[in-house]
Amino acid sequence: MTALLPHLVRRLGFYLLAAFAALTLNFFVPRMMPGDPATAIFARFQGKLDPAALDAMSTAFGISDAPLYTQYLDYLLNTLHGELGTSLTYFPAPVTAVIGTGLMWTVVLAGTALVIAFAAGSAIGAWAAWRRGGLLDRIAPPLLAFIGAFPYFWLAMVAVWGLGFQLGWFPVRHAYSPEVSPGWSLEFVGSAIQHAFLPAGTMIVASLGGWLLTMRNTMVGVLDTDAIRYAQARGLSPRRILWHYAVRNAMLPSLTSFGMALGFVLSGALLTEIVFGYPGQGYLLLQAVRGQDYPLLQGLFLTISLAVLAANFAVDVLTLVLDPRIRR
Amino acid sequence: MKRSLLLLFLTAVGCAPPSHARPEGVVVVVQEQQAAWIRNFNPFNQTGGARWPSAAGVYEPLLIYNPMTGAYTPWLAETWRWVEPARVLEFTVRSGVKWSDGTPFTAHDVAQTFALLKANPALDSGGAWRILLDVTAAGDTVVFTFAAPYAPGLLEVAHTPIVPAHIWRKVAEPTTFANEEPVATGPFTEVRRFEAQVFELGRNPHYWNEAAGDDSVAALRFPAMSSNDQITLALAQGDIDWAGAFVPAVERTFEGRDPAHHDAWFPLVGDTIFLFPNTTHAPLDRPDVRKALSLAIDREKVVQVAMYDYTVPSHPTGLSDGYADWRIDPVPDTDNWVRHDPEEAARLLDQEGFKLDSDGVRRSPDGVPLSLEIATPAGWSDWVRAAQVIARDLRALGIDVTLQGRDFTAWFDRVTKGEFALTLGWAVGGPTPYRMYKGLLASEGVVDVGTAAVTNWHRFGSVTADVALDRFEQTTDPATQRAIARELQQVFLDEAPALPLFPSASWGEANTRWVTGFPSEADPYARLSPNSAPEPLLVMSRLRWRDAKAAP
Numbered sequence: 001m002t003a004l005l006p007h008l009v010r011r012l013g014f015y016l017l018a019a020f021a022a023l024t025l026n027f028f029v030p031r032m033m034p035g036d037p038a039t040a041i042f043a044r045f046q047g048k049l050d051p052a053a054l055d056a057m058s059t060a061f062g063i064s065d066a067p068l069y070t071q072y073l074d075y076l077l078n079t080l081h082g083e084l085g086t087s088l089t090y091f092p093a094p095v096t097a098v099i100g101t102g103l104m105w106t107v108v109l110a111g112t113a114l115v116i117a118f119a120a121g122s123a124i125g126a127w128a129a130w131r132r133g134g135l136l137d138r139i140a141p142p143l144l145a146f147i148g149a150f151p152y153f154w155l156a157m158v159a160v161w162g163l164g165f166q167l168g169w170f171p172v173r174h175a176y177s178p179e180v181s182p183g184w185s186l187e188f189v190g191s192a193i194q195h196a197f198l199p200a201g202t203m204i205v206a207s208l209g210g211w212l213l214t215m216r217n218t219m220v221g222v223l224d225t226d227a228i229r230y231a232q233a234r235g236l237s238p239r240r241i242l243w244h245y246a247v248r249n250a251m252l253p254s255l256t257s258f259g260m261a262l263g264f265v266l267s268g269a270l271l272t273e274i275v276f277g278y279p280g281q282g283y284l285l286l287q288a289v290r291g292q293d294y295p296l297l298q299g300l301f302l303t304i305s306l307a308v309l310a311a312n313f314a315v316d317v318l319t320l321v322l323d324p325r326i327r328r
Numbered sequence: 329m330k331r332s333l334l335l336l337f338l339t340a341v342g343c344a345p346p347s348h349a350r351p352e353g354v355v356v357v358v359q360e361q362q363a364a365w366i367r368n369f370n371p372f373n374q375t376g377g378a379r380w381p382s383a384a385g386v387y388e389p390l391l392i393y394n395p396m397t398g399a400y401t402p403w404l405a406e407t408w409r410w411v412e413p414a415r416v417l418e419f420t421v422r423s424g425v426k427w428s429d430g431t432p433f434t435a436h437d438v439a440q441t442f443a444l445l446k447a448n449p450a451l452d453s454g455g456a457w458r459i460l461l462d463v464t465a466a467g468d469t470v471v472f473t474f475a476a477p478y479a480p481g482l483l484e485v486a487h488t489p490i491v492p493a494h495i496w497r498k499v500a501e502p503t504t505f506a507n508e509e510p511v512a513t514g515p516f517t518e519v520r521r522f523e524a525q526v527f528e529l530g531r532n533p534h535y536w537n538e539a540a541g542d543d544s545v546a547a548l549r550f551p552a553m554s555s556n557d558q559i560t561l562a563l564a565q566g567d568i569d570w571a572g573a574f575v576p577a578v579e580r581t582f583e584g585r586d587p588a589h590h591d592a593w594f595p596l597v598g599d600t601i602f603l604f605p606n607t608t609h610a611p612l613d614r615p616d617v618r619k620a621l622s623l624a625i626d627r628e629k630v631v632q633v634a635m636y637d638y639t640v641p642s643h644p645t646g647l648s649d650g651y652a653d654w655r656i657d658p659v660p661d662t663d664n665w666v667r668h669d670p671e672e673a674a675r676l677l678d679q680e681g682f683k684l685d686s687d688g689v690r691r692s693p694d695g696v697p698l699s700l701e702i703a704t705p706a707g708w709s710d711w712v713r714a715a716q717v718i719a720r721d722l723r724a725l726g727i728d729v730t731l732q733g734r735d736f737t738a739w740f741d742r743v744t745k746g747e748f749a750l751t752l753g754w755a756v757g758g759p760t761p762y763r764m765y766k767g768l769l770a771s772e773g774v775v776d777v778g779t780a781a782v783t784n785w786h787r788f789g790s791v792t793a794d795v796a797l798d799r800f801e802q803t804t805d806p807a808t809q810r811a812i813a814r815e816l817q818q819v820f821l822d823e824a825p826a827l828p829l830f831p832s833a834s835w836g837e838a839n840t841r842w843v844t845g846f847p848s849e850a851d852p853y854a855r856l857s858p859n860s861a862p863e864p865l866l867v868m869s870r871l872r873w874r875d876a877k878a879a880p
Contacts, residue, residue: 035737042780043740050455051782060450060503091377092504093366101364101524165561172565173558178526178551179351273363277558279524283363292737 121211
């Protein structure tokens with residue numbers, strides 16, 4: 001374990017640098033969009049806003065005419081103090097409160113969907129490669145790749161229309177029924193699960209094929225290596241060869257993509273949120289872009305970049321544990 | 329693509345599950361399109377920060393202008409009169425009105441509300457203090473003195489939401505005040521629950537309006553819905569009682585699903601949508617060129633393709649049905665350049681020197697091809713479709729037309745700064761045609777290209793119109809106002825500063841299975857559409873919960 005520590009410290013230094021770069025980009029990217037926040041506010045009134053009121057609002061909203069570098073320094077200082085500012089589109093709500101409306105739902109919905117899709121896809125992929133040419137191998141990869149090739153929007157619409165609207169099996173909007181209140185009651189949790197079924201289900205079905213194919217194809221390669229043949233010659237049990245040697249090695253590329261995907265969970269699932277009327281980060285991001293809401297955009301980008309970095313760091317550590325070669 | 333997909337699904341199969349039951353007395357309303365609610369009931373915080381009921385259900389104004397009747401309905405004020413025409417306005421406040429905390433409402437509250445706006449310009453989004461000089465309360469009257477005679481100022485004053493002085497004087501920063509527990513005079517003031525996904529407003533225990541009668545409607549419930557598709561689906565399922573959304577093919581998707589209860593009503597009393605020519609952009613500075621463009625447009629086709637036939641081609645004066653008794657009617661054929669007449673359009677362009685060349689494009693006498701760009705906000709699919717029809721008609725006339733879609737804010741930035749040739753746009757309406765023509769014709773609104781203009785994007789000013797508008801501001805006599813409005817219409821018809829396309833419909837849908845009392849085409853006491861505060865107050869006071877046993 002002692003060999004791990006210097007390596008981790010080196011990685012941590014790299015991540016700090018990456019975080020700083022992300023912070024800087026988060027500041028400059030929104031400001032490169034055409035237009036500016038004052039125009040966006042003005043536009044929302046469709047000609048019914050008095051110009052004097054606009055000036056007063058710009059001041060109240062903290063829309064600054066200061067040079068970009070002083071704004072940037074202020075932004076860095078505020079962010080370090082955990083001060084994300086006031087949203088312009090949801091004025092005067094603080095950015096943290098706005099992000100708070102959807103964060104939990106996004107984490108639970110997209111997180112669960114991702115973990116299930118990754119676990120199930122990889123397991124089916126591993127099994128298909130192990131029993132290469134078997135029934136599962138002939139049916140699952142082409143079928144799931146076929147489904148995954150549909151535009152997600154279409155898939156989700158079909159689910160809403162068929163399972164939700166026509167058959168009435170599942171609710172077609174929101175994260176829980178308006179008749180229950182959020183809390184740790186049985187009704188609420190049951191309602192939340194029922195409401196998550198279609199959005200999570202469509203996300204899983206749409207992404208399952210990708211995980212499956214990656215895993216299956218890497219597995220096929222790994223199973224062909226001398227190491228596996230040697231293990232078979234040594235007479236190790238097939239189960240031990242499959243899970244302990246083949247899967248462990250074949251997991252590495254999938255695990256890296258999983259880490260990336262996990263980080264990007266926080267950017268929300270915009271299409272899912274729109275079709276299923278589900279709360280989350282994706283729609284907030286869209287609103288922030290539409291309203292030129294720099295503080296909200298910065299806040300959302302910050303949570304996304306930190307999550308991506310954290311997930312990657314976790315995957316780094318995990319890879320280190322799974323693959324001893326990297327430690328050298 | 330997505331709209332047509334849902335439409336296809338909704339119309340494909342007829343049957344639908346019955347609408348979900350709801351708690352007794354809870355009316356489901358959808359007006360704002362939001363994915364999550366942020367708690368804010370500051371009625372002056374209108375940039376999307378405050379929830380819709382803040383100015384339509386929670387707080388109330390002195391009078392409510394009703395475009396269906398063309399008259400003001402007294403609300404917190406019992407009577408009003410001009411003490412000095414167009415200059416000094418007096419309201420007598422209603423007696424017996426209480427704030428929702430039980431404190432009596434007085435004329436002092438009205439005066440203090442305006443003092444609040446004066447002290448905090450960021451809250452005065454309508455610019456009331458640009459026209460006001462002084463507001464004083466005495467007994468049960470409030471007197472407004474305008475800085476200069478300005479009869480149209482009645483609307484600004486009358487529609488300002490009135491807030492309680494005893495609460496707001498304790499607010500340190502009214503601009504950033506989210507007012508989470510509103511104390512107000514409206515019918516629904518009690519926040520029963522507030523979650524990101526849904527909130528409910530319960531009845532004001534001290535509501536004054538006798539017409540509101542029984543209290544069978546206990547609360548309004550607002551589910552967060554972020555897209556038209558979600559709202560259309562919920563309407564089809566009968567899960568919404570009152571909405572103001574654009575619904576495609578509404579007879580099939582909504583009304584046909586429960587003909588006895590589902591009612592959509594889209595009266596054409598909204599503001600008109602225009603094609604604005606930039607009059608600083610040659611050759612659009614010439615009236616006959618503008619008229620030629622207008623004559624080439626097949627407006628029947630525009631409303632059919634872009635608006636699902638929910639609206640009709642505009643009146644030549646650009647005034648919608650909401651101003652029917654103000655219009656020059658009929659407009660003589662010689663002045664009517666909104667009709668579809670490609671031959672006349674071609675003749676006018678020939679006469680202006682733009683002759684058709686062998687390649688099918690018209691050229692100026694010095695050989696410059698007549699080439700114009702139409703700007704639209706990208707993603708506004710109805711406008712984009714309208715622009716496509718217009719482009720096709722103008723190309724047929726021999727003009728090299730390109731369409732340019734831009735992100736809304738970028739588009740808005742360019743058109744307000746006058747950096748465009750042709751663009752679709754809206755006009756600002758009001759109780760009289762004054763506002764629309766002020767925006768279209770007043771020299772005062774003309775600013776340099778590169779500076780943002782509030783309304784006069786096309787940068788057209790007429791001295792004749794300036795004089796007429798000035799006289800309009802100074803008279804409160806309806807007959808004189810109508811005569812002046814006809815002069816303004818004549819200037820508009822002579823100069824063609826902007827090309828009216830079609831009046832906007834006001835979208836409104838109601839489901840009367842659980843609750844009754846909504847306005848309809850048969851009972852047009854107000855607009856069904858909840859989209860223009862404070863008008864929805866007129867509807868809220870008539871809503872009644874259906875007797876559970878009588879409900880079909």
